[in-house]
Amino acid sequence: MQTSLALHTDKYQINMMYAHWANGTHKRQAVFEAYFRKLPFGNGYAVFAGLERIVNYISALKFTEEDIRFLAKQEEQYDPRFLEELRQFKFRGNVHSMKEGALVFPNEPLVRVEGTIMEAQLVETALLNFMNYQTLIATKASRIKQVSDGDTLLEFGTRRAQEADAAVWGARAAYVAGFHATSNMLAGERFGIPTAGTHAHSWVQSFMSEQEAFDAYAKVLPDQVTLLVDTFDTLESGVPHAIKTAKMLEAQGKRMRAIRLDSGDLAYLSIQARQMLDEAGLDYVQIVASNDLDENTIFNLKAEGARINTWGVGTQLITASDQPSLGGVYKLVEREEDGEMLPTIKISANPEKVSTPGKKDVYRIVDQKTKKAVADYIAFPDEDRPRNGKKLKLFNPVHPYLKKYVVNYDAIPMLEPIFVDGEQVYELPSLEEIRSYHREQLDLFWPQYLRKLNPEIYRVNISQKVWELKQKLIDSHMAPEPEHDE
Numbered sequence: 297m298q299t300s301l302a303l304h305t306d307k308y309q310i311n312m313m314y315a316h317w318a319n320g321t322h323k324r325q326a327v328f329e330a331y332f333r334k335l336p337f338g339n340g341y342a343v344f345a346g347l348e349r350i351v352n353y354i355s356a357l358k359f360t361e362e363d364i365r366f367l368a369k370q371e372e373q374y375d376p377r378f379l380e381e382l383r384q385f386k387f388r389g390n391v392h393s394m395k396e397g398a399l400v401f402p403n404e405p406l407v408r409v410e411g412t413i414m415e416a417q418l419v420e421t422a423l424l425n426f427m428n429y430q431t432l433i434a435t436k437a438s439r440i441k442q443v444s445d446g447d448t449l450l451e452f453g454t455r456r457a458q459e460a461d462a463a464v465w466g467a468r469a470a471y472v473a474g475f476h477a478t479s480n481m482l483a484g485e486r487f488g489i490p491t492a493g494t495h496a497h498s499w500v501q502s503f504m505s506e507q508e509a510f511d512a513y514a515k516v517l518p519d520q521v522t523l524l525v526d527t528f529d530t531l532e533s534g535v536p537h538a539i540k541t542a543k544m545l546e547a548q549g550k551r552m553r554a555i556r557l558d559s560g561d562l563a564y565l566s567i568q569a570r571q572m573l574d575e576a577g578l579d580y581v582q583i584v585a586s587n588d589l590d591e592n593t594i595f596n597l598k599a600e601g602a603r604i605n606t607w608g609v610g611t612q613l614i615t616a617s618d619q620p621s622l623g624g625v626y627k628l629v630e631r632e633e634d635g636e637m638l639p640t641i642k643i644s645a646n647p648e649k650v651s652t653p654g655k656k657d658v659y660r661i662v663d664q665k666t667k668k669a670v671a672d673y674i675a676f677p678d679e680d681r682p683r684n685g686k687k688l689k690l691f692n693p694v695h696p697y698l699k700k701y702v703v704n705y706d707a708i709p710m711l712e713p714i715f716v717d718g719e720q721v722y723e724l725p726s727l728e729e730i731r732s733y734h735r736e737q738l739d740l741f742w743p744q745y746l747r748k749l750n751p752e753i754y755r756v757n758i759s760q761k762v763w764e765l766k767q768k769l770i771d772s773h774m775a776p777e778p779e780h781d782e
């Protein structure tokens with residue numbers, strides 16, 4: 297059982313909770329939605345991840361006596377009765393969420409939290425922390441997967457990850473998006489992800505000769521032999537020594553698995569090494585490559601004709617180094633006033649940052665004939681559900697004259713109930729189920745939305761009612777126009 301992360305939150309959440317409590321407004325109901333505005337890496341989609349961690353966090357959410365003592369020491373001098381309220385705290389609200397592995401898009405609710413303003417406010421920070429990081433890494437991994445042509449992908453990032461949690465949950469996110477194994481043993485133990493590994497340069501350096509090092513390794517682990525061949529000179533020394541070790545194994549009826557290239561021109565070296573292995577009758581020995589790889593280097597190496605079967609990807613993946621954060625936000629969309637739920641909006645001078653008011657559902661509209669997704673459609677829960685045969689108007693929320701109608705479609709509800717009145721109603725799927733759901737999700741999209749470079753923009757549309765409410769609230773917050781010219 298995971299320990300409580302109740303204080304894994306920003307101080308301003310506690311201060312707002314306190315102020316609501318002191319004001320007597322802490323029990324009012326509120327609805328928040330988490331979403332991002334911009335896709336990372338210029339990708340055409342993101343891969344939603346982080347739900348399992350969010351579910352574990354909310355289920356275990358409890359202030360320990362130690363937490364309470366820490367809070368009592370703060371300069372805010374919280375009223376002891378507030379601290380008593382926290383001692384009794386339990387999340388009693390509702391959560392709806394996208395499933396892990398889902399393809400998700402900007403400006404659609406990914407997680408929806410309904411509860412008292414106090415509990416919904418508390419969970420914001422941790423929820424965004426988990427969702428933003430894991431979704432970012434799953435998306436980066438998915439880009440790498442897209443260029444890998446079914447080759448084996450190994451996650452090697454732990455040494456460069458932003459600390460332990462990032463390594464372990466990042467390894468899981470990579471696996472969700474189609475990586476095959478991780479070098480992180482803790483991730484293997486915790487999540488059942490297959491583990492894999494070769495050996496380091498230090499293994500070779502710790503012997504008098506490269507040959508001795510290779511042979512010693514092969515004697516101990518004859519069924520798991522992947523030899524790192526670049527410690528001294530890949531083609532002059534490493535590959536010839538590896539071939540000798542492979543022949544020694546063959547004499548014992550064993551087959552060496554692979555060699556690993558970790559520096560130099562990986563295209564050239566892999567082509568040369570492949571030829572040397574083949575000429576030695578070792579066509580079954582595979583080639584693993586590593587060294588600061590990402591989707592672009594892998595794509596180029598393939599275009600250059602590299603003969604690489606397995607890619608070990610570390611730093612660039614686990615740190616999402618070309619875009620190290622996803623800007624997911626958590627916005628209040630409804631609040632209770634005199635027992636009634638009222639939509640609320642956040643206005644901004646930047647039109648992209650104006651929030652969409654009201655509690656909303658998300659449907660994926662799938663063409664019945666092609667079985668491909670046409671758009672995501674956001675509507676209020678009390679609207680007529682989009683359903684096959686019922687003409688659905690899809691219009692661009694910024695340019696409403698850009699519209700089209702669909703008739704023969706399936707409308708798949710994307711937000712699953714996860715907690716109802718604080719009770720977990722969602723059974724967490726196995727990682728294998730999440731991976732296969734992710735593959736099904738990819739199958740729903742035409743390739744133009746999935747390509748790495750300049751993908752087509754997938755439509756995320758809001759219903760007429762949502763659009764009208766948004767316009768109304770924007771207007772109501774605008775300064776009135778002057779009656780006469782000044």
Ligand SMILES: Nc1ncnc2c1ncn2[C@@H]1O[C@H](COP(=O)(O)OP(=O)(O)OP(=O)(O)O)[C@@H](O)[C@H]1O
Pocket residue numbers: 558559560561562563564586587588589593596597600
């Ligand atoms: N043929 C190739 N085409 C495109 N990129 C390549 C090719 N071969 C290697 N790379 C990439 O170029 C970069 C080379 O990095 P760098 O110069 O630091 O490595 P190196 O000098 O070969 O090895 P070391 O890690 O020992 O310094 C790596 O990101 C590697 O993946």
Ligand SMILES: O=P(O)(O)OC[C@H]1O[C@H](OP(=O)(O)OP(=O)(O)O)[C@H](O)[C@@H]1O
Pocket residue numbers: 452453455456558586587588589608609610611612
């Ligand atoms: O490059 P990454 O994608 O992060 O993959 C993992 C790297 O980690 C190891 O070496 P390390 O980087 O520790 O040492 P090196 O740079 O000297 O090879 C391994 O040999 C890879 O090169």
Ligand SMILES: O=C(O)c1cccnc1
Pocket residue numbers: 452453479492493494495586608610
């Ligand atoms: O097993 C490997 O080859 C490995 C693992 C982590 C980092 N670099 C390489």
